[in-house]
Amino acid sequence: MKMAVLGTGAIGSTFAYQLAKAGHEVTAVARGARLQRLQEDGAVVLVDGERAPVTVARALDPSVPMIWCS
DSSP: OEEEEEOOSHHHHHHHHHHHHTTOEEEEEOOHHHHHHHHHHSEEEOTTSOEEEOEEESSOOTTSOOOOOO
16 A cells, blocks of 8 residues: 655654555655655664665655545
């Protein structure tokens, strides 16, 4: 399933990591230094170096239909 995580602080990064590890296609939406770091790594990286690949974006593509969950 395609998933997007808006905001990649501690909690958002944890969600993105777990979703990616579970086999979902994850887009992590970030900004600033966190955006740059995710772009460089191409993944959410844990302290121990374990990685989960994600697509990184500054914003969601408005042409892609979405179902919002809160």
